[in-house]
Amino acid sequence: MLDPKLLRTQPETVAAQLARRGFHFDLERFTQLENRRKLLQTETEKLQAERNVRSKSIGQAKGRGEDIAPLKADIDQLGRDLDSKKSELDALQLEFEDFALRLPNIPHASVPEGKGEEDNLEVRRWGRVREISAPRDHADLGEALGLMDFAAATKLTGARFTVLRGQLARLHRALIQFMLDVHTREHGYEELYVPYIVNTASLRGTGQLPKFGEDLFSLKGDQGWSLIPTAEVPVTNLLRDEIQSAESLPRRWVAHTPCFRSEAGAAGRDTKGMIRQHQFEKVELVQAVTPEKSYEALEELTGHAESILKKLQLPYRVVALCTGDIGANAAKTYDLEVWLPSQGRYREISSCSNFEAFQARRMLARYRDSQSNKPELLHTLNGSGLAVGRTLVAILENYQESDGRITVPAALQPYLGGTSIIG
RNA sequence: GGAGAGGUGGCAGAGUGGUUGAAUGUACCUGACUCGAAAUCAGGCGUACGUGUAAACGUACCGGGGGUUCGAAUCCCCCCCUCUCCGCCA
Numbered sequence: 422m423l424d425p426k427l428l429r430t431q432p433e434t435v436a437a438q439l440a441r442r443g444f445h446f447d448l449e450r451f452t453q454l455e456n457r458r459k460l461l462q463t464e465t466e467k468l469q470a471e472r473n474v475r476s477k478s479i480g481q482a483k484g485r486g487e488d489i490a491p492l493k494a495d496i497d498q499l500g501r502d503l504d505s506k507k508s509e510l511d512a513l514q515l516e517f518e519d520f521a522l523r524l525p526n527i528p529h530a531s532v533p534e535g536k537g538e539e540d541n542l543e544v545r546r547w548g549r550v551r552e553i554s555a556p557r558d559h560a561d562l563g564e565a566l567g568l569m570d571f572a573a574a575t576k577l578t579g580a581r582f583t584v585l586r587g588q589l590a591r592l593h594r595a596l597i598q599f600m601l602d603v604h605t606r607e608h609g610y611e612e613l614y615v616p617y618i619v620n621t622a623s624l625r626g627t628g629q630l631p632k633f634g635e636d637l638f639s640l641k642g643d644q645g646w647s648l649i650p651t652a653e654v655p656v657t658n659l660l661r662d663e664i665q666s667a668e669s670l671p672r673r674w675v676a677h678t679p680c681f682r683s684e685a686g687a688a689g690r691d692t693k694g695m696i697r698q699h700q701f702e703k704v705e706l707v708q709a710v711t712p713e714k715s716y717e718a719l720e721e722l723t724g725h726a727e728s729i730l731k732k733l734q735l736p737y738r739v740v741a742l743c744t745g746d747i748g749a750n751a752a753k754t755y756d757l758e759v760w761l762p763s764q765g766r767y768r769e770i771s772s773c774s775n776f777e778a779f780q781a782r783r784m785l786a787r788y789r790d791s792q793s794n795k796p797e798l799l800h801t802l803n804g805s806g807l808a809v810g811r812t813l814v815a816i817l818e819n820y821q822e823s824d825g826r827i828t829v830p831a832a833l834q835p836y837l838g839g840t841s842i843i844g
Numbered sequence: 845g846g847a848g849a850g851g852u853g854g855c856a857g858a859g860u861g862g863u864u865g866a867a868u869g870u871a872c873c874u875g876a877c878u879c880g881a882a883a884u885c886a887g888g889c890g891u892a893c894g895u896g897u898a899a900a901c902g903u904a905c906c907g908g909g910g911g912u913u914c915g916a917a918u919c920c921c922c923c924c925c926u927c928u929c930c931g932c933c934a
Contacts (some may be wrong), residue, residue, distance in 0.1 A: 425893090462894060466903045473903090476915040480862035489914080496914045644924095664854080785891095789854090796891080 422782045423524055429455060438527040441534060441744040446524070454517050461510040468503040472496065522625070523632050525749035526779040529716075532753050535743025541756070542743065547727070548736030550760050551819060558763035559817040560694035563589060565825050566844045569695070580692075581684075581699045583810075588843045592816070592829070593702070595836035596809050597677050600704040600729055604806055608725045610675035610706060615655035617678055621645040623658040626784035628750035628776075638681045638699075648681035652705035653803045660709055660786035664796050670788055671718060672709040675806065677702065695810050696768070702809035708802040711788065712778065715800035716753075719775040723755045726771045726806040732832045735815050736760040738767050752777040757807070759815040770811045773804030 428435055428451075436446040479492050533542040563569025568589035574582035585593055604610040618640065624630040624647060629637060638648040649655055656676050665672065680703050691697035706725060710718045723739065730737045742754040751774035758767030778798040781787070787796040820828040826844030834841055 459894080462903085466894065469904085470902060472914075476913095477863055479914055483862075493914050500914070 422521055422779060423527065424778070424782070425521070428521070428524075435524075435527070439525060441528055441532075442525060442747060443536065443745050444525050451520070454513065454520065458510075458513055458517055461506065461513060465503070465506045465510050468499065468506060472499055472503060475499070519631065522630075522783070526752050526776065528744045528747055529753040529775070529777075531716075531741075532747060533741055533743045536745040537743075538746050540743040541746055542741045544739040544741050544755065546736075546738040547731065548734065548760070550736045551762070553762050553821065554823075556762035556818060557821060557825070558694060558761075559814040562817050562821055562825060562827065563695075566827075568843070571694075578699075581697065583695050583698060588837070588840065589813070591837060592833070592843065593809060593813050595833050596812055596816075597702060597704060599732075599833055599836050600806060600809070601675060601677055603729060603732065604675040604704070604706060604725060607728070608673070610673040610725075613656060613659075613674050613676040615652065615676055615678065617649050617655075617681075618646050619649055619654050619658070621647075623654050623661070626658045626661050626786075627654050627780050628783065629654065632749065636682055636684060638683055649678060650682050651680050652676040652678040652703060653707060656705060656707045657709075657780060657786075657801055657803065658784060660781070660799065660801070661784035663786060665709065665786075665788040665799065667711075667788060667790065670709065670711055670799075671714065672707075674707045675704060676707075677704045677809075679703075695814050698810060701811075704806050704809065706773075706804050706806040709781075709786065709788075709799045710802070711790075712797070712800050715775050715777060715802060718800075718802055719753060719755070719773065722802055722804050723757070723773040726757055726773055726804050729807050729812075730757065730759060730770070733812070733816065733830045734832075735812075735819055735830075737770070740767075748772075748774065750774075750776055750779055752779065755804075757805075759811070760819065761815060762818045762821075768811070770815065771805040771807045773802070775800065775802045 423435065432446075432448055432451055432455075436448050439446045475492070475496050479489050479496075482489050482492060533540065535541065557565075560569065560571065563585075564571070566589070568586045570584040570586065571582075573584040577584070601612055605612050621630055624634075624637070629650060637650055640646040640648070655678070656674050659674070660672070680701055682699060684697065684699070695701075706722055708718050708722055727737070727739070737757055737759045740756045740758055742748075742751075742756060747754050754772055754774040756769050757771035757773070759770040760766075761768050777800050780801045781798040786799050786801065788799050789795070790797045816830060817827055820830065822828060822842075824844075826842050829837055829841050829843060
């Protein structure tokens with residue numbers, strides 16, 4: 422959510438900023454809603470003040486043993502006026518809130534201008550791309566080894582699921598352990614285990630609702646529960662309605678969870694293999710920091726995610742998403758893209774974002790400022806460190822041998838009981 | 845799942861339907877005392893929104909939602925959560 426003060430005082434600026442990302446801010450509708458809200462609110466509060474005064478005087482009159490019947494008659498019409506004004510105001514506020522909750526974040530000044538993916542800015546590249554003659558894709562490799570089974574998953578569930586077997590299932594698990602170990606031991610993150618089912622308040626807090634409900638797998642029942650699309654939701658929402666002490670910051674949390682996405686809009690893309698699944702594992706990094714530290718923290722967090730790719734010796738590049746490609750909730754995002762030999766290009770494996778106070782405002786996630794001793798909104802960040810399924814894909818493709826076997830990256834061998842090659 | 849108890853300010857903990865945003869304690873901040881500290885004393889000390897240049901004033905908030913009433917932390921209904929006991933399980 423955007424700062425309501427900014428929204429009210431500088432709606433034109435907001436409109437211009439949101440236009441950078443191709444979002445049309447309906448200035449006319451906003452102004453109309455806002456003017457009406459202002460009017461209704463002052464009128465309603467005036468009536469409430471009046472009622473409070475009169476009710477108080479009734480109480481006093483009663484205390485003196487006077488007859489209060491005429492006073493009550495006097496207040497009758499006031500009550501009816503108040504009721505109708507109040508319900509009008511309530512309805513308008515709901516409408517206004519829905520409007521505000523659907524507005525995306527304002528991109529940071531450093532975000533490159535652009536319309537879509539093609540305008541993203543490559544920041545740096547790392548690693549040497551191996552020469553592989555006639556590289557096979559991960560699905561071919563995995564199926565040939567008999568360790569990756571899409572047909573079985575289709576039977577069990579449907580399209581976009583995978584069954585892994587034997588050494589590949591173990592490699593997949595090893596990746597999770599490896600990533601958690603690195604982030605907890607080397608980068609100072611606290612490991613968390615969290616629910617994989619969350620309520621609507623949490624989804625609203627991190628910005629999945631009200632706008633992106635169709636991407637979620639929602640559960641039956643009237644609790645409004647959904648499977649998590651990312652650990653970001655349960656982890657970041659730990660901050661909801663809480664006030665952190667200044668000393669406890671920065672908060673750094675890491676959690677491994679499965680992620681469930683219906684990805685309705687993505688049908689037809691990446692239909693083969695493990696790239697785009699309804700269920701995948703992710704190790705997620707989340708930080709909560711003071712506002713002045715958040716861009717520094719974004720660089721650090723991105724570096725933490727990069728360190729996994731470096732340790733695995735996987736070539737990658739860092740891309741600053743442009744205003745047209747950045748997610749709705751983010752103020753700035755770096756994508757990490759790993760080299761996939763079968764596609765001859767880099768593909769997203771991590772997305773690291775600074776949300777500034779956008780999520781914190783929705784969640785009322787605050788810290789007590791040591792100077793003012795007042796609660797202030799936190800800045801929240803998160804990034805994949807990394808998407809496990811896609812990391813597995815990258816290893817298969819980048820470490821494939823000409824006979825179809827897969828070399829295990831040195832950093833992972835201890836996690837596989839010393840195994841150096843799969844197949 | 846069944847039965848009971850309970851959810852009030854950072855924490856603890858009062859609160860007969862009426863001047864209660866809420867006693868009291870504690871924590872915290874400021875001042876006095878002190879060489880300094882402790883102790884003591886005095887004052888301050890929630891959040892959000894609105895009007896206003898400001899001072900200030902107003903409104904809302906006692907788990908959430910609805911209701912009764914001129915007026916609700918207080919009465920009624922529904923829901924959520926916590927605790928205790930029982931049942932069932934991993």
